[in-house]
Amino acid sequence: METPGPTSRDSVQSRRRWINLLLGSGVAASIISFIYPALRYIIPPPVAESASNFVVAAKVGELKNNSGKIFRFGSRPALLVHLADGSYRAFSAVCTHLSCTVQYRSDLREIWCACHNGLYNLEGRNVSGPPPRPLATYEVHIQGDDVVVTRAA
Amino acid sequence: MTKSIIVVALLSLSLRATVAAPPKDTCITCHAALGGDLAKPASQFEVDVHHQAGLRCADCHGGDPSDDSMNAMSHAKGFRGAPKKNQIPEFCARCHSDVTYMHRFNPQMRVDQLSEYLTSVHGKRLKQGDTKVAACVDCHGVHNILAVSDTRAPVYSTNVASTCARCHADAAYMKGFDIPTNQFALYEKSVHAQTLAGGDTSAPTCSTCHGNHGATPPGVSSVANVCGTCHVMNEQLFDKSPHQAAFAKMGLPGCVQCHSNHEIVRPTDAWVGTGPQSVCTTCHTPGDKGYGAAQATLADLTHLDSSLTRAAEVLNVAERAGMEVSGPKVELAGAHEDLVKARVDVHTFDAAAVGKLTDSGVEIAAKSYQAGVAALRERDYRRKGLGLALIAIVLAIGGLYLKIRQMESGHSIGHRGDVERKAREV
Amino acid sequence: MATLYRKTLNWLDERFGAGSVEEFLRHKTVPVTRHILWYYLGGMTLFLFIIQILTGILLLLYYRPTPNDAFESVQFIMTQVRFGWLIRSVHSWSANLMIFTAFLHMFSVYFLKAYRKPRELTWISGMLLFFIVLGFGFSGYLLPWNTLAFFATKVGTEMAGSVPGIGKWLLVFLRGGQEVTGATLTRFFGFHIAVLPGLATLLLAIHLFLVQKLGMSVPPSVERAVAEGRTSLRNMPFFPNFLLRDMIGWYAALGVLGGLAAIFPWELGTKADAFAAAPAGIRPEWYFLFMFQTLKYLPARILFLEGELAGILGFSVAAVVWIMVPFLDRRIGFGRLTRVFTGLGVFVIGYIIVLSALALR
Numbered sequence: 001m002e003t004p005g006p007t008s009r010d011s012v013q014s015r016r017r018w019i020n021l022l023l024g025s026g027v028a029a030s031i032i033s034f035i036y037p038a039l040r041y042i043i044p045p046p047v048a049e050s051a052s053n054f055v056v057a058a059k060v061g062e063l064k065n066n067s068g069k070i071f072r073f074g075s076r077p078a079l080l081v082h083l084a085d086g087s088y089r090a091f092s093a094v095c096t097h098l099s100c101t102v103q104y105r106s107d108l109r110e111i112w113c114a115c116h117n118g119l120y121n122l123e124g125r126n127v128s129g130p131p132p133r134p135l136a137t138y139e140v141h142i143q144g145d146d147v148v149v150t151r152a153a
Numbered sequence: 154m155t156k157s158i159i160v161v162a163l164l165s166l167s168l169r170a171t172v173a174a175p176p177k178d179t180c181i182t183c184h185a186a187l188g189g190d191l192a193k194p195a196s197q198f199e200v201d202v203h204h205q206a207g208l209r210c211a212d213c214h215g216g217d218p219s220d221d222s223m224n225a226m227s228h229a230k231g232f233r234g235a236p237k238k239n240q241i242p243e244f245c246a247r248c249h250s251d252v253t254y255m256h257r258f259n260p261q262m263r264v265d266q267l268s269e270y271l272t273s274v275h276g277k278r279l280k281q282g283d284t285k286v287a288a289c290v291d292c293h294g295v296h297n298i299l300a301v302s303d304t305r306a307p308v309y310s311t312n313v314a315s316t317c318a319r320c321h322a323d324a325a326y327m328k329g330f331d332i333p334t335n336q337f338a339l340y341e342k343s344v345h346a347q348t349l350a351g352g353d354t355s356a357p358t359c360s361t362c363h364g365n366h367g368a369t370p371p372g373v374s375s376v377a378n379v380c381g382t383c384h385v386m387n388e389q390l391f392d393k394s395p396h397q398a399a400f401a402k403m404g405l406p407g408c409v410q411c412h413s414n415h416e417i418v419r420p421t422d423a424w425v426g427t428g429p430q431s432v433c434t435t436c437h438t439p440g441d442k443g444y445g446a447a448q449a450t451l452a453d454l455t456h457l458d459s460s461l462t463r464a465a466e467v468l469n470v471a472e473r474a475g476m477e478v479s480g481p482k483v484e485l486a487g488a489h490e491d492l493v494k495a496r497v498d499v500h501t502f503d504a505a506a507v508g509k510l511t512d513s514g515v516e517i518a519a520k521s522y523q524a525g526v527a528a529l530r531e532r533d534y535r536r537k538g539l540g541l542a543l544i545a546i547v548l549a550i551g552g553l554y555l556k557i558r559q560m561e562s563g564h565s566i567g568h569r570g571d572v573e574r575k576a577r578e579v
Numbered sequence: 580m581a582t583l584y585r586k587t588l589n590w591l592d593e594r595f596g597a598g599s600v601e602e603f604l605r606h607k608t609v610p611v612t613r614h615i616l617w618y619y620l621g622g623m624t625l626f627l628f629i630i631q632i633l634t635g636i637l638l639l640l641y642y643r644p645t646p647n648d649a650f651e652s653v654q655f656i657m658t659q660v661r662f663g664w665l666i667r668s669v670h671s672w673s674a675n676l677m678i679f680t681a682f683l684h685m686f687s688v689y690f691l692k693a694y695r696k697p698r699e700l701t702w703i704s705g706m707l708l709f710f711i712v713l714g715f716g717f718s719g720y721l722l723p724w725n726t727l728a729f730f731a732t733k734v735g736t737e738m739a740g741s742v743p744g745i746g747k748w749l750l751v752f753l754r755g756g757q758e759v760t761g762a763t764l765t766r767f768f769g770f771h772i773a774v775l776p777g778l779a780t781l782l783l784a785i786h787l788f789l790v791q792k793l794g795m796s797v798p799p800s801v802e803r804a805v806a807e808g809r810t811s812l813r814n815m816p817f818f819p820n821f822l823l824r825d826m827i828g829w830y831a832a833l834g835v836l837g838g839l840a841a842i843f844p845w846e847l848g849t850k851a852d853a854f855a856a857a858p859a860g861i862r863p864e865w866y867f868l869f870m871f872q873t874l875k876y877l878p879a880r881i882l883f884l885e886g887e888l889a890g891i892l893g894f895s896v897a898a899v900v901w902i903m904v905p906f907l908d909r910r911i912g913f914g915r916l917t918r919v920f921t922g923l924g925v926f927v928i929g930y931i932i933v934l935s936a937l938a939l940r
Binding site for chain 2: 020022023024025027029033037076098099101115116
């Protein structure tokens with residue numbers, strides 16, 4: 001409210017300054033609270049990419065023939081099998097019965113689930129025991145020294 | 154022209170009718186007319202699987218089904234009559250043990266039922282003259298026999314237990330035999346019965362363990378084999394454990410000793426250890442090696458179970474607060490798997506082996522717990538950050554409001570007149 | 580501050596004639612009536628759209644539009660990228676808020692009859708923008724490639740297939756094939772970040788130019804009162820008075836968005852599996868619920884038409900009538916024809932609310 005008198009102009013001016021200051025600092029603070037997250041966002045995080053589709057499961061020569069290896073694919077376990085004839089197969093290692101982690105049995109030459117004795121053949125097909133569905137299969141390629149597993153297209 | 158066509162059509166229809174009519178079966182026609190008990194076979198035979206296969210009364214009982222007179226049932230016509238109780242197995246086996254004959258109807262059919270039956274307690278006692286025991290028709294029915302795969306059959310998997318119970322649960326009928334009559338009642342309480350009732354036809358019923366034609370209770374040494382046909386891991390571990398030899402020496406029945414034979418219920422962790430529900434303390438006493446092993450095993454299992462629960466709880470709280478914890482949850486599933494495997498490994502009766510599994514599970518659960526705690530910390534950080542941002546926003550809004558008031562002061566709350574002049578004073 | 584502004588303006592004016600642009604903008608005023616609150620909605624919708632563009636561009640730095648990677652990349656943004664959770668949740672919440680304010684803006688313009696002469700084209704460009712905004716919502720919803728989105732898209736594009744004549748072609752065009760697959764995702768992504776933004780920019784430019792050129796509409800009741808000498812018209816300059824008030828609203832919206840993102844983050848769901856059965860209770864986002872529910876209630880046949888087809892035709896006719904309202908509501912401000920349209924508007928709002936509520940039950 002304007003008050004009459006010789007100081008009214010000054011008080012109005014100083015009030016105006018305070019209000020400008022409040023407005024300025026409020027806007028500045030709010031802008032910082034928006035810009036700060038955005039700036040941190042555009043800097044890539046330490047793990048540079050999202051869970052892949054593409055994993056180096058092993059090195060060539062790491063697995064003997066007729067043996068298997070469990071590796072991480074995305075957030076789930078997967079199984080790489082090096083067959084007796086030298087070829088590689090890769091499957092999801094999550095048993096389709098109750099999600100235990102399966103393993104390769106070199107004596108049976110099949111994939112076995114320790115929890116309830118489920119068996120899958122080397123195509124991933126459920127052949128014996130409780131599993132109701134085959135294991136998901138992945139593609140395997142050799143790239144130089146790496147055995148690379150990718151999700152089937 | 155049309156008239157002759159109609160006549161020919163009618164004639165051919167009636168001819169067809171004559172050709173398609175079934176051959177005369179006086180057995181059915183006479184017995185159906187007799188009424189009462191004598192008519193029952195005729196009416197029941199409609200659904201019988203033998204009838205569906207094209208067989209008639211005479212194919213089992215002999216006689217002449219085209220003969221209207223009582224001569225149809227004469228010896229001259231090959232009539233065999235209704236067999237006496239102790240003749241029934243051979244009566245059915247006339248066809249059912251004949252490989253060539255049976256495989257005409259079903260190439261995969263078994264033909265050893267009679268030889269199996271003769272080894273069974275039922276078969277042996279029948280031969281000794283006991284007519285109270287079960288023979289073929291007691292389980293399968295007489296004239297309304299249904300295929301085993303037919304859900305209405307008394308020998309369909311979900312019906313087997315009640316069929317056996319017809320005699321074996323009848324205390325009055327079983328008087329004189331030296332066996333209990335509570336098996337059916339106990340079985341009904343079991344996890345097997347409940348699983349079967351729930352629709353899983355792979356769950357065991359009486360005949361799964363005892364055999365159907367060769368029904369003999371498994372001897373002490375063979376019980377573990379029966380259980381082990383499905384519970385492979387447990388049997389293999391048990392066989393390698395110290396209990397196998399010890400039980401055999403004492404004449405104890407393997408799995409049944411702890412798990413019972415008919416009243417097989419879902420075991421809990423409390424069965425291990427030394428508490429009131431423990432099965433270990435049946436034999437083990439404080440101070441002996443087994444007692445210590447039991448205590449250690451229970452402690453490990455409980456430790457893992459509680460770690461799992463703790464981690465799952467904190468992850469759930471974090472998830473409900475909106476944090477993304479699907480990764481840690483998947484890892485925790487691995488710890489749960491360790492608990493499942495540890496419970497199976499109890500059958501090694503080796504506390505160290507169980508301990509190894511539970512240790513690995515506890516480690517995973519601890520990591521998941523940490524991830525959950527971190528998620529909750531992040532949630533708090535976000536809320537604090539929100540609070541700060543809101544303060545900044547409130548300041549900004551406050552500043553805007555005061556600015557507007559200041560710009561438009563000197564006028565009433567409306568914006569009458571030349572607000573433009575005032576605006577330029579900003 | 581003011582002198583800096585002046586100096587910049589002079590610099591630009593000496594080179595590009597920016598002064599005349601400033602003149603053009605400076606004269607914008609807003610009528611001050613008891614309906615003034617509704618006048619904030621257009622700016623609010625625009626503000627939220629700008630938020631969408633900014634957060635959308637940020638999301639683009641990490642998002643991958645393929646079925647193998649889409650869900651994982653959104654999960655990555657939510658869990659690994661610093662403040663990714665904030666950007667993504669703000670984007671999802673702001674999308675819904677923007678559609679809501681767009682609805683409010685459209686209905687307030689409708690009831691204040693701002694579509695009457697000379698603003699018919701503003702209304703039409705606005706309605707087209709509204710459909711584009713719904714298209715943004717529909718295309719964007721699929722991008723996280725989770726179960727809900729996958730099946731909602733399946734159902735939604737299935738309904739497009741029932742449009743007579745062009746239906747089959749439309750379905751294949753939308754889905755990039757016969758079924759919802761990775762091709763659909765790629766296509767929707769293209770619509771969402773290129774096609775629709777391009778169209779929206781064009782229409783927005785037209786819409787804002789028209790608003791600027793034609794000035795703010797005065798509500799018919801006030802116009803009549805002024806004409807009858809019962810009151811005088813007060814105007815507020817847009818710059819800076821109305822704009823400062825606008826900014827209060829925008830800051831409040833930012834506070835709401837921040838709160839929603841921090842306390843009710845947008846969920847991730849589970850990754851879409853084309854071969855899994857559809858979970859129970861699949862339904863589209865709230866802004867499509869009333870249409871979805873209507874189609875559920877329609878009988879299998881209405882006269883000679885298949886029920887679903889009749890429903891779609893019905894909605895199409897309703898949309899066309901709605902768009903053509905400036906040309907149908909001739910005698911605005913006078914006479915009874917106008918009250919028919921007010922009644923129609925009330926019916927439409929009531930219908931949308933009731934049907935949406937039924938769908939949520």
